[in-house]
Amino acid sequence: xxxxxxxxxxxxxxxxxxxxxxxxxxxxxxxxxxxxxxxxxxxxxxxxxxxxxxxxxxxxxxxxxxxxxxxxxxxxxxxxxxxxxxxxxxxxxxxxxxxxxxxxxxxxxxxxxxxxxxxxxxxxxxxxxxxxxxxxxxxxxxxxxxxxxxxxxxxxxxxxxxxxxxxxxxxxxxxxxxxxxxxxxxxxxxxxxxxxxxxxxxxxxxxxxxxxxxxxxxxxxxxxxxxxxxxxxxxxxxxxxxxxxxxxxxxxxxxxxxxxxxxxxxxxxxxxxxxxxxxxxxxxxxxxxxxxxxxxxxxxxxxxxxxxxxxxxxxxxxxxxxxxxxxxxxxxxxxxxxxxxxxxxxxxxxxxxxxx
Amino acid sequence: xxxxxxxxxxxxxxxxxxxxxxxxxxxxxxxxxxxxxxxxxxxxxxxxxxxxxxxxxxxxxxxxxxxxxxxxxxxxxxxxxxxxxxxxxxxxxxxxxxxxxxxxxxxxxxxxxxxxxxxxxxxxxxxxxxxxxxxxxxxxxxxxxxxxxxxxxxxxxxxxxxxxxxxxxxxxxxxxxxxxxxxxxxxxxxxxxxxxxxxxxxxxxxxxxxxxxxxxxxxxxxxxxxxxxxxxxxxxxxxxxxxxxxxxxxxxxxxxxxxxxxxxxxxxxxxxxxxxxxxxxxxxxxxxxxxxxxxxxxxxxxxxxxxxxxxxxxxxxxxxxxxxxxxxxxxxxxxxxxxxxxxxxxxxxxxxxxxxxxxxxxxxxxxx
Numbered sequence: 001x002x003x004x005x006x007x008x009x010x011x012x013x014x015x016x017x018x019x020x021x022x023x024x025x026x027x028x029x030x031x032x033x034x035x036x037x038x039x040x041x042x043x044x045x046x047x048x049x050x051x052x053x054x055x056x057x058x059x060x061x062x063x064x065x066x067x068x069x070x071x072x073x074x075x076x077x078x079x080x081x082x083x084x085x086x087x088x089x090x091x092x093x094x095x096x097x098x099x100x101x102x103x104x105x106x107x108x109x110x111x112x113x114x115x116x117x118x119x120x121x122x123x124x125x126x127x128x129x130x131x132x133x134x135x136x137x138x139x140x141x142x143x144x145x146x147x148x149x150x151x152x153x154x155x156x157x158x159x160x161x162x163x164x165x166x167x168x169x170x171x172x173x174x175x176x177x178x179x180x181x182x183x184x185x186x187x188x189x190x191x192x193x194x195x196x197x198x199x200x201x202x203x204x205x206x207x208x209x210x211x212x213x214x215x216x217x218x219x220x221x222x223x224x225x226x227x228x229x230x231x232x233x234x235x236x237x238x239x240x241x242x243x244x245x246x247x248x249x250x251x252x253x254x255x256x257x258x259x260x261x262x263x264x265x266x267x268x269x270x271x272x273x274x275x276x277x278x279x280x281x282x283x284x285x286x287x288x289x290x291x292x293x294x295x296x297x298x299x300x301x302x303x304x305x306x307x308x309x310x311x312x313x314x315x316x317x318x319x320x321x322x323x324x325x326x327x328x329x330x331x332x333x334x335x336x337x338x339x340x341x342x343x344x345x346x347x348x349x350x351x352x353x354x355x356x
Numbered sequence: 357x358x359x360x361x362x363x364x365x366x367x368x369x370x371x372x373x374x375x376x377x378x379x380x381x382x383x384x385x386x387x388x389x390x391x392x393x394x395x396x397x398x399x400x401x402x403x404x405x406x407x408x409x410x411x412x413x414x415x416x417x418x419x420x421x422x423x424x425x426x427x428x429x430x431x432x433x434x435x436x437x438x439x440x441x442x443x444x445x446x447x448x449x450x451x452x453x454x455x456x457x458x459x460x461x462x463x464x465x466x467x468x469x470x471x472x473x474x475x476x477x478x479x480x481x482x483x484x485x486x487x488x489x490x491x492x493x494x495x496x497x498x499x500x501x502x503x504x505x506x507x508x509x510x511x512x513x514x515x516x517x518x519x520x521x522x523x524x525x526x527x528x529x530x531x532x533x534x535x536x537x538x539x540x541x542x543x544x545x546x547x548x549x550x551x552x553x554x555x556x557x558x559x560x561x562x563x564x565x566x567x568x569x570x571x572x573x574x575x576x577x578x579x580x581x582x583x584x585x586x587x588x589x590x591x592x593x594x595x596x597x598x599x600x601x602x603x604x605x606x607x608x609x610x611x612x613x614x615x616x617x618x619x620x621x622x623x624x625x626x627x628x629x630x631x632x633x634x635x636x637x638x639x640x641x642x643x644x645x646x647x648x649x650x651x652x653x654x655x656x657x658x659x660x661x662x663x664x665x666x667x668x669x670x671x672x673x674x675x676x677x678x679x680x681x682x683x684x685x686x687x688x689x690x691x692x693x694x695x696x697x698x699x700x701x702x703x704x705x706x707x708x709x710x711x712x713x714x715x716x717x718x719x720x721x722x723x724x
Contacts, residue, residue, distance in 0.1 A: 054633045164573040165580075195568040198591030199584075200537040207634045208537075208591075208598050211626055212571055218587045219570030222580050244626055250618035250661065250672070254583050257662050261691065262421060262579040274664065289626040296675065300622075303668055319633065 003324050004336060006083035009344035009351065012188075012241050012284045012313035013078055013126070015119050016050070016068035017043075017093040017111065026110035026117075031103065043094030043107075047159075047190035047213075048318075052206060057319035067317035071122060078316035079125060081324050086344070086351055088127045088154060090188050090241065091115055096134050096159050097192040104133035105143065112147050120152045127351065129157035129186055137170055141177045148181040154350040155184040155239065160216040161191040167220075167227030179235045182349045184282070187220055189213040189242035214243040214289075218251050221281065225255065228268035230280045237347055239282045242315055244289035249303035252277060278306045282347050284313035285339065287320040290328040297330025310339040311347060372454070372708060374695055375716035377656045378560065378613050378684035379449065379458035379498070381491055382424070382439035386465060388490075392482035400475055407471045409566035418581035422690045425463075430688030437464075438688040442494055449687045450497055453695045456713070457722055459684075460491060460500050461529065461560040461613060468506045468531045469563040477511040480504055484519060492524035499720065501529035501558050506546055513549045520553035526720040527556045527611065531563025538592045539599030547601055547608050556609035556654075556719055559592065561585040582691075589615040590623045593649065597627065600640035602648035609719055611654045614686060618661035621675040624649055650677050654719050656684035657711070658693040666700040673711075682719070683712045 017023060020041040024032050034040065044066075048055050056067030060077060068074065079087055095107035108131045115128045130147045132140040147153050156178055158166065166187070178185050190213070196202045197212045217240045230236060255273035263269060269276070291297055301307075314326055327336060345352055383389065386406075390398050411417055422428070424438050430448065432441035439445065450458060462483060470476035480503045487500040502519045504512035512530075519525045528550040536542060538559075550557050568574045569584045571591075589612055602608060624646035631638065631645050641648075655676065663669050673681055685693050695712070703711065717723050 052634070054630070161571045161573070165570070165575050166572070168576065191571060195571055195573050197571045198537060198595065199567050199569055199571075199588035200532075200534050200565065200592055200595060201567055203537045203591070203595055203598070204540065205598050205634075205637050207630055207637055208594050210630050210634070211594050211598075211623075212591055214626060215587050215590050216571040219572040219575070219580075219584065222583055222587075223572065223575055226575070226577050226580050244622075246625055247619065247622040249663070249668070250586075250616075250622060253618060253661050253663050254586055254616060254659075256664075257659065258579055258583050262577075262582070265421075265577055265579050287629060289622065289629050291621070291625050291675070296671075299668075299671055303663065303665070305664065 003082055003327065004333065005340055007085040008082045008312055008340040010078065010082065010084050010087040010314050011239070011311040011344055012286070012315045013074065013087045013089050014068045014092055014315070014317060015074065015089050015115065016066040017091060017114065018065060018069050023107070023110040023114055026113040027106055031106040045092055045094050045097065045190055046193060047209065048092055049206070054210070054319050056317050060317035071119060074316065075123065078314050082314065082326065084125060086125055086127055086354070088129060089115060089119060090129045090157050090186065091131055092188070092190060095131055096162060101133060101136040101139060104135050105139040108133045108143050112143070112153070116150060116152065128153045129155045130183070131157050132174070134158055134162050137173050141173050144174070144177040144181065144183070148183060151350050151353055154348045155186050157186050157188060159190040159192050160187050160213055160220060160243065161195060163194050165220060165223030167223030167229050169227070172229070172232065175229055175233045175236055179233045184237040184239050184347055186239040186241050187217065191216065214247050217243045218247065221251065221277065222255060225269060225273045225276055226266050228266065230276050231268045231270060237280055237282060239284065239311065239347065241284040241313070242287065244287060245283035245304070245310065246289045246291060246300050248283070249300060278309065281309070282311050282343065283309055284311050284315070286313050286315040286326065288328045290330070294330035297328060301331065301335065307335050307338050308343055308346065310335065311344050312340045372712055373456040374454060374683060374712045375457045375722065376449070376455045376685050376687070377459045377611070377682040377716055378658060378686050379460050380439045380463060380687065380689060381445070381460050382437050382464050384436040384440045389479070389482045389486055392485040393478060397475060397478040406465055408469050408564040409471065410564045418578045420578055425690060426688045427690055427692055442491065446495060449685065450495070456497060457716070458498050459526065459558070459720065460487065460498055461558065462487070462503065463560070463562055466531055466563060467503055469533065469565065473505060473508045473511070476505040477508060480515055484515065488524055499526040500524055501527045502555070503529050504546065506530040506543060507535055509542060509545045512546045516546070516549045516553060516555070520555065526722070527558040529558045529560065532559050532561045532589065532592055533563035533565040535565045537595035537599070539595035539597070539601045544601065544604070547605050551605050551607040554721060556611050558611045558613055560613040561589065561615055585614065586616050586619050590619055593623060593653065594627060597645040597648050598638055598641070600638070602652045603640055603642065609652055609654070611656065611682065611719065613656045613684065614658055615655070616659055616661050617655035617657065617676060617681065618672045620649070620655060621672060650680065654680050654682050654715065656682045657698070658684040658686045659691050660693050660698045662700060670701045678707055678710050679715055681711045682716045
């Protein structure tokens with residue numbers, strides 16, 4: 001499908017942290033010294049090794065640099081071709097995976113401040129997601145409260161898998177902060193490797209880890225619904241980024257069927273999980289995991305049952321499509337319009353503040 | 357409540373003889389195995405018991421919906437646990453629904469995930485002897501799975517070879533919660549032995565391996581654990597395909613039991629898409645992953661997926677392939693699917709025969 005409009009809102013871009021050296025100016029004295037003296041570096045996440053072609057589309061690698069590490073290339077390859085009005089930056093660097101929670105907090109602050117200074121200040125179309133030290137809920141909320149004053153930060157970013165399913169009550173202060181600040185919470189593909197990427201342990205191939213991320217999303221969605229997060233925080237929106245959406249119909253059918261049978265166990269879930277999901281959960285477009293033909297995609301969209309669920313994303317610099325072929329076959333023009341502009345504006349209240 | 361719950365199948369399945377691909381027999385107590393265990397292992401069972409990587413000796417950490425997981429009406433009038441009384445199973449399931457073959461899966465004690473591997477192997481042998489003497493020889497409609505200690509490949513192969521050729525055993529059963537991903541090479545000799553003996557591998561969700569129930573960690577509720585079967589089996593299927601089990605063992609057949617099946621088409625799409633981008637990592641896969649799945653895997657229906665629009669089930673079954681689908685009741689468990697009403701869409705006569713009988717006859721070689 002050719003690209004139909006201008007003013008698209010790209011909900012998943014990945015500026016790359018070049019390395020710990022780039023973050024040094026944003027660390028406090030203690031952690032700057034610790035990082036230098038101890039040689040702490042190399043925190044690119046194992047969920048996204050940079051040399052794998054899927055993680056860097058052709059032409060996205062500046063000389064000697066990582067895909068996504070160069071603003072000019074991102075402007076030229078991600079923003080210009082789609083006439084992008086806003087692009088939301090999800091920085092994938094290892095802050096959420098370290099075991100020392102103080103270091104996690106220091107790195108999260110540094111990543112957010114680095115993003116603000118080196119990307120958002122230099123390119124007014126870009127917006128940020130707040131990286132938080134999810135290892136410690138108090139520190140995570142502190143970082144949200146600190147960074148949320150800057151309204152260029154439009155959501156909170158979490159890895160799809162970390163210590164425990166996010167519906168658990170230990171995480172509720174984060175959702176309260178999200179609701180308080182009007183920030184959606186994005187669960188982005190990626191694991192902190194606290195648990196194996198499948199129930200059967202660690203698979204051999206990166207391909208399997210990638211595919212398994214949609215299972216992490218399914219488990220998180222089930223947890224968020226079952227624990228009553230959306231009942232407790234009715235203003236909360238959750239964005240599931242970069243693990244497809246064509247799995248959603250079967251997930252909702254099973255969730256509704258199980259809830260009908262077992263709702264006495266989770267009495268706070270007071271309506272069908274499918275209704276809760278349609279109201280509160282959004283999905284980024286790429287990678288699409290499209291069925292083999294457009295008619296099947298159209299059926300899948302009908303089964304999802306709402307045109308509000310989908311958010312446009314290129315997932316730049318990750319490589320899921322060539323040139324401008326970002327839109328899979330089978331999406332109606334009306335859905336494309338909603339996905340490109342209306343749905344992101346509904347999902348991210350802070351984007352609306354920037355509109356003329 | 358939705359209308360769909362109240363709808364009945366357009367055409368009852370009663371007059372077609374059925375193959376039920378998931379029937380649960382049960383021990384009245386572990387003592388039922390005593391006659392089939394040596395003195396040493398009888399004493400071990402009494403003293404040390406079943407030791408698995410789970411926190412409780414007498415319960416799952418996810419407390420189920422009902423005692424023994426079972427329908428209230430399946431407790432035998434003569435006593436014992438649901439599924440432990442053959443006569444009552446005949447009356448309540450086999451005769452009532454016209455079942456020509458029922459594929460047995462034992463859940464209540466398993467040999468494969470015992471932490472003491474010698475005990476695990478002894479338990480598997482005892483379970484198989486018990487199944488043969490007390491079930492399949494007592495009712496020829498019932499077909500057993502060779503239960504094997506799958507974490508110990510040589511012992512598993514010995515168990516397969518002990519029973520191979522005995523037509524009371526129609527498949528090899530491993531627990532799904534393997535310690536390593538199911539496709540990894542430690543399990544290949546077991547798959548090869550099964551394929552060499554013409555036996556499918558039947559994978560009924562079961563077992564304990566110490567891993568969290570999802571990549572996101574441990575959930576809180578049985579509601580989640582029950583649904584998690586459908587999620588975790590996606591990883592299991594991915595492993596079998598991506599490790600090249602099917603490409604390396606073309607004669608291997610694998611049946612996924614009690615995980616539903618509506619998740620299979622979207623998993624296939626996702627696997628194919630990412631394989632296309634990363635096929636240099638898995639050069640042993642010369643074709644898209646979905647092709648191996650469509651040729652070498654089968655899926656049982658229970659718990660029957662229930663789309664909001666019932667007709668969508670037809671799309672799902674058709675996308676998966678009518679020849680891949682095996683009907684199952686899961687008797688006597690609480691989420692039993694009634695053959696007369698579970699399928700909410702009307703099928704053509706040919707589709708009905710395939711799903712309710714002929715596919716199972718073919719994959720399990722019941723016509724031989």
